[in-house]
Amino acid sequence: MKKRRLVCAVVWLLLSALLLPALYVGTLADEAAADATDATDAKVIRTAAEFEALxxxxxxxxxxxxxxxxxxxxxxxxxxxxxxxxxxxxxxxxxxxxxxxxxxxxxxxxxxxxxxxxxxxxxxxxxxxxxxxxxxxxxxxxxxxxxxxxxxxxxxxxxxxxxxxxxxxxxxxxxxxxxxxxxxxxxxxxxxxxxxxxxxxxxxxxxxxxxxxxxxxxxxxxxxxxxxxxxxxxxxxxxxxxxxxxxxxxxxxxxxxxxxxxxxxxxxxxxxxxxxxxxxxxxxxxxxxxxxxTARFSRSVNEGEIAASGTHVGGFVGYEKNTTDYLSGVTVSFDGCTNRGAVSSTSAGATIGGLMGSAYDSVRAVDSVNEGKVTGGTFVGGILGCFNPQQTSDSYKQNEVFTFTATKCRNTGELVINCTGSGSCGGILGATSWSGIRSVAVVDMCTVSGALRDESAEEKTTASRMGGIVGRFDKEVGELTIKNSIVSATIAGTAVDTVSGILGYTNATVNSDGSDTELPEETNPVVRRIENCLLLGQLTRGGSTEKTAAMATNYAGDGTLVNCFYLAGTAEKAEFGESGARAVTAEELSGGEIALLLGSAFGQKLGEETLPSVGGNPVLRNAAGTLYNQIHTHDLADSPFERFNSGSHTRECKICGEKVREAHRYGEMQDAGDGTHFRVCGDCGFETSHQAHTESYTDNGETHTAVCSVCKATRTEAHRWDENGVCVCGAKKAAVSEEEETTGTPSGEQETKPSHAPGIYLVIGDCYIPLAVVIVVSVVLLAAVVFLAVWLIIKRRKRI
Ligand SMILES: [Zn+2]
Ligand SMILES: [Zn+2]
Ligand SMILES: [Zn+2]
Ligand SMILES: [Zn+2]
Known part of the structure; x- marks a missing residue:
């Protein structure tokens, strides 16, 4: 019985391997059939009474x-x-x-x-x-x-x-x-x-x-x-x-x-x-x-109007505050989300945002857009109204670093602040609220094109903080970095407001050595950094540009400007330390120079676009000092060809200087005259290695003609008799004379041609075995070996 089982097992394994795909199809079919059965097994309900009795x-x-x-x-x-x-x-x-x-x-x-x-x-x-x-x-x-x-x-x-x-x-x-x-x-x-x-x-x-x-x-x-x-x-x-x-x-x-x-x-x-x-x-x-x-949003859209009479209002989320003590990290995230609905509050004290009103925990927005008009309130933001992490009695929060990050986000909606006291309005983030807890905000590769306006009553005497990216970063313990971003929105504040192209206001107080006044620098560095940012929109304060700052007003805060630019006339000054930002003309912008200086996060199609944009086609400069777009069609005209390797040659792009590889452009096969042929690249002159002719022979009676099937080289020569008196061309020697035999011997240069038809052969010594024969013999041998092995196993088992 045992041996039979073994034989069965061997046969089964072999069959399984062969039949596996077929069996898989069978299983799927069975499952489908089972579903159908389930469906028909469901009890069918047709009347109200039957439904009520479930x-x-x-x-x-x-x-x-x-x-x-x-x-x-x-x-x-x-x-x-x-x-x-x-x-x-x-x-x-x-x-x-x-x-x-x-x-x-x-x-x-x-x-x-x-x-x-x-x-x-x-x-x-x-x-x-x-x-x-x-x-x-x-x-x-x-x-x-x-x-x-x-x-x-x-x-x-x-x-x-x-x-x-x-x-x-x-x-x-x-x-x-x-x-x-x-x-x-x-x-x-x-x-x-x-x-x-x-x-x-x-x-x-x-x-x-x-x-x-x-x-x-x-x-x-x-x-x-x-x-x-x-x-x-x-x-x-x-x-x-x-x-x-x-x-x-x-x-x-x-x-x-x-x-x-x-x-x-x-x-x-x-x-x-x-x-x-x-x-x-x-x-x-x-x-x-x-x-x-937690709430995570992916590729979701709000198109509805959001209308509040109170506070905490957003296109997606009104308010978020984590109440558990086991949550850390990002609490609310937006990935590829869009708000198109108008978001508004009639309350002068509202916190309101295109995507989200108030966040008391970490928020991340990526590739997300606000297109809706956001109106009313004290804290108004294109993405988030107020980032407000709170110091709580929960021990876990004492060491938590809360983050707000906005990456590749856009605000194209109008933002209108209408408050009685001191409000804040920012194209991406309205405000942060100081609470003695550490927080980090990073805005990267964002754009703001929707206008920001303070429509508060004209007699208002308290300043609102208007910033193209962030309205107010109001924390003594925290880091703010705004980089690689463009504000093309117009920003219009009242005569008492602070109006800035990037950051409206910050009250960071920093010691002379750069550390925070309250906490050790190594644990709580105060960072206010604006880097690679561009302001294009017009700033006004009570209708005039007076005391407007292209980057960040400097009332109480310190900060660093790095490699920033603003269109001349859009603001009175740059501020923060007045270095690190400069006014540029429309001509400079349209030439692409500023897009180059702003770095790889920016692009501008030279000759077509008059302004840099975030993303798009980066601008670079070549060795000759000419600007060009990173994505371009290489200009290889008139460039000399250089051999790169046996497969390709190179030409240098006139625009970027890159050595561009191209495959050789070979001409016809040429006869080298020495029994070999070769090809030459018409562009760079590269010559391939020489290969022996592949010849076929025609018996002309007295002589035969050899023709190379590749290069067509043709030559006529005397027959070359083998020991049986047969020539490679198939001619048979009629009457052999000693003289003919010697003169018929091929000259020293010529190789002996194989006595077989073209094809693939296994060569053992002088013996050419066709591939088909090799395969058939191998399969037969393999079958015999497998049979022998199985037979041996069975025999051995019998003995046992
Ligand atoms: Zn190029
Ligand atoms: Zn070539
Ligand atoms: Zn040839
Ligand atoms: Zn011959």
């Missing part, structure tokens, strides 16, 4: 649209706890409404476990048992564009799917669209869910390809198009909030009104969009009203 788990699918006939539910549509898989099959739930007076209303009860009749289950002590489950809903529409469902409550926690989701639940919504008009007296109201609780398994909940259309109108806090109040980690991908969301109070957003629950409430948005109008009092954002843990 309970427990199991797999369900709608067989048609379900019309509830205008039925009004007072809390749940499905009163029993249901956590099965619901596949809408592309159908809709239509024509019903919810008029709740109790907390936690919605289609499903995701709060407590119940019996099938909806009676709450209790534990031994009589407490209700939380319905902690994985909820899966897909391919479903609720309501329709023409007839959105109506959902209302006089209480808290209201959502179309559930008002309250039990602690420990995971939510998975895929391709679900809701058309609803939602009104609530209370708080925690969402287009999908009112409130979620922490999911301590840290399994991310998911909304994928989901959309909310309609309105959510609240009187209380925490109101949004998806989840009013979330303590659950959620990933949103390819989702849309098109609903108008409004509340009389705080934490109002397109997706999540507020997050809460420390590390359980991380949010992620990928390819998501808000087009709804979001309005309320404080903490108002296109995606998140108030965040208390």
């Amino acid at each position: 309970h427990g788990d199991g797999s369900y699918r709608l067989g048609n649209d379900i019309d509830f006939g205008g039925k009004v539910y007072d809390r749940y549509v499905v009163p029993a706890s249901f956590w099965g898989t619901l596949d809408g099959g592309g159908y809709a739930l239509l024509n019903f409404s919810v008029r709740a007076t109790e907390e936690g209303a919605g289609i499903f009860n995701m709060e407590y476990e119940t019996e099938a009749d909806g009676t709450a289950k209790t534990d031994e002590e009589g407490n209700p048992i939380a319905a902690a489950h994985i909820y899966t809903v897909s391919n479903l529409t609720v309501g329709s564009e023409a007839h959105p469902i109506s959902v209302s409550s006089t209480s808290n926690r209201l959502g179309v799917f559930a008002g309250y989701v039990a602690d420990g639940s995971v939510l998975r919504f895929t391709s679900v669209t809701v058309y609803a008009e939602i009104t609530a007296e209370g708080q925690q109201v969402g287009g999908f869910l009112g409130r979620t609780m922490p999911n301590r398994l840290l399994e991310q909940s998911l909304f994928s390809d989901c959309a909310f259309y309609g309105t959510v109108t609240g009187k209380g806090a925490n109101v949004s198009g998806f989840v009013g109040y979330s303590a659950n980690p959620i990933r949103f991908e390819k989702c849309l909030n098109a609903g108008d969301i409004t509340s009389d109070t705080t934490n109002v957003a397109g997706y999540v009104g507020v997050t809460y629950g420390a590390k359980y409430c991380a949010l992620e948005f990928v390819d998501c969009r808000n087009t709804g109008r979001i309005s309320g009092l404080n903490c108002i954002g296109g995606f998140i009203g108030k965040g208390q843990y």
Whole structure:
């Protein structure tokens, strides 16, 4: 038995290797078949009564649209706890409404476990048992564009799917669209869910390809198009909030009104969009009203108007402050995000930003843009309104370095500040707030072209700080670096404002040795550095350029300017120490010289563009002193060819001086006259090594003719007889005379030609074996060896 198994195993292994790809295809086909079976196994729901009776788990699918006939539910549509898989099959739930007076209303009860009749289950002590489950809903529409469902409550926690989701639940919504008009007296109201609780398994909940259309109108806090109040980690991908969301109070957003629950409430948005109008009092954002843990945005867009009457207002996030003691590093990040919506507040004290209003933790923005007009308030920024890390009693924060970084970001939207006291307005960052905690802000490769204006009342007597990149860096303990950036925006302040092209104001106080006044230099260096920056926009202060600074005003702060430029006439002076920045003319700019001096982060298409830009085609200077673009078509005309190696020669580009490699341009094969041929590069004269002719022979009777198939060299010579009296041309010696035999011998120079047809051969001595024969023999030998080996193994096993 054992030997048989061994033989089987050997054969099986050989077959497996051969059949593996086929088997793989088979497995995929089986899986597809299994899916189909699952789908048909799902119980089909066709009526309102069947839908209302859902309970427990199991797999369900709608067989048609379900019309509830205008039925009004007072809390749940499905009163029993249901956590099965619901596949809408592309159908809709239509024509019903919810008029709740109790907390936690919605289609499903995701709060407590119940019996099938909806009676709450209790534990031994009589407490209700939380319905902690994985909820899966897909391919479903609720309501329709023409007839959105109506959902209302006089209480808290209201959502179309559930008002309250039990602690420990995971939510998975895929391709679900809701058309609803939602009104609530209370708080925690969402287009999908009112409130979620922490999911301590840290399994991310998911909304994928989901959309909310309609309105959510609240009187209380925490109101949004998806989840009013979330303590659950959620990933949103390819989702849309098109609903108008409004509340009389705080934490109002397109997706999540507020997050809460420390590390359980991380949010992620990928390819998501808000087009709804979001309005309320404080903490108002296109995606998140108030965040208390991490939020990461990728390739997402806000197009909705964000309108607040209070503070903390942003195109994406109104307010973020981490409330946990285990979080460090970047809290909110934007990657490839765009705000196009107008962001505004009617409050003179508002903190407001194109992407984000207030950040109390680290923020990173990369490749992100504000195009929307940002209006009103005290702290106004194109990307972030105020960076405000706080000294707290939390020990972990004592040593944390908080960062704000903006890389390759743009502000093209107008920024309008309208405040009563001393405000700040910056093209990228409105202000930082001093709090005795160390922070670092770096702005790199950013551009600001949207105008900055102070529209505060003319009689205003307190200065606002207007800066093309940063309005105010107001920290004694912190570092600010602004580099490789361009401000082409006009900046118009009132007669009392400080107006600067790059940094509006800083109050750093630095000791004579350069260290901070309060803390040791090695731990807390004070850095205010502006490097490789360019101002092109006109600065005015009460209508005049008087006391405007192209780079940074120098009221109380110290700082360094390195390699900066400004268009002459845009500002009265440069400031900081007045060295490191100089005025340049439009002619200098258009010639490309300044783009060159600014460095590799900048570009300017010479002869086409009159101004440098961030990115683009860098300007360089060649040995002759001429400027050229790094990306150009090499000019190789009239340049001498130089041999580089056997494969290529070089020519020198007249523009950049680079030796550009090109393949040799060979002419025809030439006969060297010595039995060999070669080729010559027509450009550089490089000659290839000589190769023996590849000749074929024609018997002419007395002589034969040899022709090289490569160079066509032709020669006629006497036959050369081998010992059998046969010539390479195939002629046979008729009558051999001693004389002929000797004279027929090839001359010393000529090689003996092989007596075989052209092709690939294995050569052993004088023996030429065709390749096909070699392969056949090898395969037969290999088979014999394998057979012998198997046979030996079997024989040995038999003996054992
Ligand atoms: Zn070149
Ligand atoms: Zn050549
Ligand atoms: Zn030849
Ligand atoms: Zn011959």
